[in-house]
Amino acid sequence: MDKDQRYVPQNIEPKWQQFWHENKTYYAKRDDSKPKFYALVMFPYPSGDLHMGHMRNYTIGDLTARYKTMRGYNVMNPMGWDAFGLPAENAAIKDGKHPAIRTLQNIVDMKDQFAKMGIVYDWDREVASCLPDYYRWTQWMFLQMYRKGLAYRKKAAANWCPFDQTVLANEQVVNGRCERCGTEVIKKDLTQWFFRITDYADRLIDDLDLLPEWPERVKTMQKNWIGRSYGAKVDFPLVGHEGEIAVYTTRPDTIYGATFMVLAPEHPLVEQITTAEQKDLVESYVVQARRQSEIERLTADKDKTGVWTGAYARNPITGKNIPVWIADYVLVTYGTGAIMAVPGGDERDYDFALKYDLPIVAVVEPDTSVEPVESGDPSVVPVLKAGARVPLYTGPGHMVNSGPLNGMPTTESKAAMIKLLEERGTGQGTVNYRLRDWLISRQRYWGAPIPIIYCPECGAQPVPESDLPVILPLDVEFRPGGESPLARVESFVDVTCPNCGGPAKRETDTMDTFVDSSWYFLRFCDPHNDLAPFDPEKVNYWMGVDQYTGGVEHAILHLMYARFFTKMLADDGMVNVQEPFNRLFTQGMITKDGAKMSKSKGNVVPVDAMVDSQSADTGRLFILFIGPPDEDAEWNDRGADGMHRFLNRVWRLFEGEVTVGGSGQDRAISDYSASDRDLLRRVHMTIKKVTEDIERFHFNTAVSAIMEMANAMQAYRDAHGPKTYAYSEAATSLLLLLAPMTPHITAELWKQAGGEGHIHTQPWPTFNAELAAAERVEIAVQVNGKVRERIILDAEATEEEAIAAALASEKVAAIVAGKEVRQARYVPGRLVSVVVN
Ligand code: ANZ
Ligand code: ZN
Numbered sequence: 001m002d003k004d005q006r007y008v009p010q011n012i013e014p015k016w017q018q019f020w021h022e023n024k025t026y027y028a029k030r031d032d033s034k035p036k037f038y039a040l041v042m043f044p045y046p047s048g049d050l051h052m053g054h055m056r057n058y059t060i061g062d063l064t065a066r067y068k069t070m071r072g073y074n075v076m077n078p079m080g081w082d083a084f085g086l087p088a089e090n091a092a093i094k095d096g097k098h099p100a101i102r103t104l105q106n107i108v109d110m111k112d113q114f115a116k117m118g119i120v121y122d123w124d125r126e127v128a129s130c131l132p133d134y135y136r137w138t139q140w141m142f143l144q145m146y147r148k149g150l151a152y153r154k155k156a157a158a159n160w161c162p163f164d165q166t167v168l169a170n171e172q173v174v175n176g177r178c179e180r181c182g183t184e185v186i187k188k189d190l191t192q193w194f195f196r197i198t199d200y201a202d203r204l205i206d207d208l209d210l211l212p213e214w215p216e217r218v219k220t221m222q223k224n225w226i227g228r229s230y231g232a233k234v235d236f237p238l239v240g241h242e243g244e245i246a247v248y249t250t251r252p253d254t255i256y257g258a259t260f261m262v263l264a265p266e267h268p269l270v271e272q273i274t275t276a277e278q279k280d281l282v283e284s285y286v287v288q289a290r291r292q293s294e295i296e297r298l299t300a301d302k303d304k305t306g307v308w309t310g311a312y313a314r315n316p317i318t319g320k321n322i323p324v325w326i327a328d329y330v331l332v333t334y335g336t337g338a339i340m341a342v343p344g345g346d347e348r349d350y351d352f353a354l355k356y357d358l359p360i361v362a363v364v365e366p367d368t369s370v371e372p373v374e375s376g377d378p379s380v381v382p383v384l385k386a387g388a389r390v391p392l393y394t395g396p397g398h399m400v401n402s403g404p405l406n407g408m409p410t411t412e413s414k415a416a417m418i419k420l421l422e423e424r425g426t427g428q429g430t431v432n433y434r435l436r437d438w439l440i441s442r443q444r445y446w447g448a449p450i451p452i453i454y455c456p457e458c459g460a461q462p463v464p465e466s467d468l469p470v471i472l473p474l475d476v477e478f479r480p481g482g483e484s485p486l487a488r489v490e491s492f493v494d495v496t497c498p499n500c501g502g503p504a505k506r507e508t509d510t511m512d513t514f515v516d517s518s519w520y521f522l523r524f525c526d527p528h529n530d531l532a533p534f535d536p537e538k539v540n541y542w543m544g545v546d547q548y549t550g551g552v553e554h555a556i557l558h559l560m561y562a563r564f565f566t567k568m569l570a571d572d573g574m575v576n577v578q579e580p581f582n583r584l585f586t587q588g589m590i591t592k593d594g595a596k597m598s599k600s601k602g603n604v605v606p607v608d609a610m611v612d613s614q615s616a617d618t619g620r621l622f623i624l625f626i627g628p629p630d631e632d633a634e635w636n637d638r639g640a641d642g643m644h645r646f647l648n649r650v651w652r653l654f655e656g657e658v659t660v661g662g663s664g665q666d667r668a669i670s671d672y673s674a675s676d677r678d679l680l681r682r683v684h685m686t687i688k689k690v691t692e693d694i695e696r697f698h699f700n701t702a703v704s705a706i707m708e709m710a711n712a713m714q715a716y717r718d719a720h721g722p723k724t725y726a727y728s729e730a731a732t733s734l735l736l737l738l739a740p741m742t743p744h745i746t747a748e749l750w751k752q753a754g755g756e757g758h759i760h761t762q763p764w765p766t767f768n769a770e771l772a773a774a775e776r777v778e779i780a781v782q783v784n785g786k787v788r789e790r791i792i793l794d795a796e797a798t799e800e801e802a803i804a805a806a807l808a809s810e811k812v813a814a815i816v817a818g819k820e821v822r823q824a825r826y827v828p829g830r831l832v833s834v835v836v837n
Pocket of ligand 2: 497499
């Protein structure tokens, strides 16, 4: 076959893209003769523009799919669109272009850009969450939640973004601001739909243990988010009022040190117990506290503020009356919204007591007596802050000033106090979670309508399954107004009650888009099913996802919600896995000029620019080479130039009579010359390293190893030319190793060099330990000038290794025993000489 003289990617890349497209090379079918492999990259929001920063996870995903195919797996590698959501709607408000039109256009553009980068998917499985054949089943999922009592409605103070005019989940509030637009979030009381994810809190924590191939960091983030803690609920009777204040504490054992109580400013008891004298102060404090965000209120070093209500409660263990305060560091949404304050053992309580001159009692002492220091870590040493007579100590030790607990180690005191409280009927041991139920209502247009109908006679009624989908009307004025734009569409709102047939109204809120993305990986297994969201048999063949790749920004929300859905469906026997994603990889960001690549900052390298100026393969290889893929990395054009030069060198390695595809398996090692063996040793070492590196996702070191191998090939070629068996084997391996990384150039060279079939359907090269083994040589060992032994060593052994091996041999060890080794030398490849006295 004639070979092209020069590497001209613009001639070869479109051709191979066409080939993969027409041959459906990566379209998956069930095949029981092979193990299955489900490769998945988080499906994107169709924003329209793809740049090289985005390409990191798609390149990794594409490499994974191509590599696993070569490894003999039956691979499914689907793609779709997380297509509902605010950006399209906000853009529509600005320029009037309908979100549906914008979204579908963006999808077309992005598919085009994937193709241009040689990123291949099984497009027969494509889904878009904004289309009725998908959101019909999202609505079906809602009905399952409803049927199981996991979807419910309640009035709640919601996070409200005044700019986006919508409710946000806690997870979407970052530092008190809207995650999307950065506007400060306020609280607003609304009736909203929730999913009872808290019912699954324990399983969501405990089943993290089923995920050894998830990054520890992500598992820790999920654990902290769910925030399970063990403690007690304790009742403090009110003095002069009916009832009691319930507190949640993780340290009931410190109750002897509880010298005051603090309620959240929003706590329902505040109004009831505040005395007339304190009323004005309390009311104005409540108003200012409500204005602050949760994050601001929790900031540890924030100056503590609060007001006394004028009321007292009785410490149920000491019997003493203690004052009840309100303060913004206590949150109404956590525990019971009230605490027993133990200033000797809790830093916030300590600072508060110092500021308002409340009594402090030490209840825990370290086991070995240590002097308090002025500042330091109170969990290690007692700290005596300015103005205090009693130190703060939060560490382990034994109980003091605590009646029957005195002297007891803190490892036992918690259980002992819970027992005492339970015996007296004034408290009980309990588990508490930070996790709240998932607020899914959005007062916005571009989402899946919640399938509920409100009937004045029958109340809230689920839309019958047979009436799904509840179609999102297209002819809508989407200007926001605090209620869903759907509320203004009469033809949508007015319906008949599915129960009594009377006039009724539809729910007009839409679902949080995280609902859409909580089950898409299941739909990919059976994307065209119009009788059910999926056939469990198909799902059970492909699930769980063997490799899930995406951004660490989804470490909490998306992954937790998807795990929750999977468990809910597993409970119904719809899926047979408890966890959706067996192995997770979260890639780092690509920055340029020190900032995350983004269109608004003007620091992007667009896909088109990359492909047109150099090549898709160059861009892919540089993205893989740029650094450890789990870390952030800075793009630089010179690095990309270097990769482009490398691909040119690879091209030139195939000049002249180079053939590929023959395997050297029928040849004996003795058929090769010494320099052949040097080359093949390097090749097989590289096969081993690249295989291991790809399995571990260390792509950058895999690329370096391939580059070194190419250098060795060049040196061999300069000396011996390309027409030997050894060179042909090296050339074959080089293309196969590069095939998942730079698919176009390798497919082309494979064909030009007479390779059989298509490179991406060839088996992955196998490592030959015999060829990889270093040359072995026989070495004489002299002791005091006399040859005593012969040992076999690696030809590349160092002096240290050679001497150690010589001294360890049985004969030499016997001679040397009890004597002092005065000198030892190694003459490489020949001799170890030892001098003893
Ligand atoms: C007494 C005590 C003594 C506490 C002590 C701690 C140390 P985690 O571990 O995060 O669950 N707390 C309870 N409800 C609160 C609320 N709504 N707002 C602010 N703080 C609240 O934290 C539980 C601890 O946080 C509880 O245990 C309580 O203070 C405080 F030496 O009670 B502790
Ligand atoms: Zn009715």
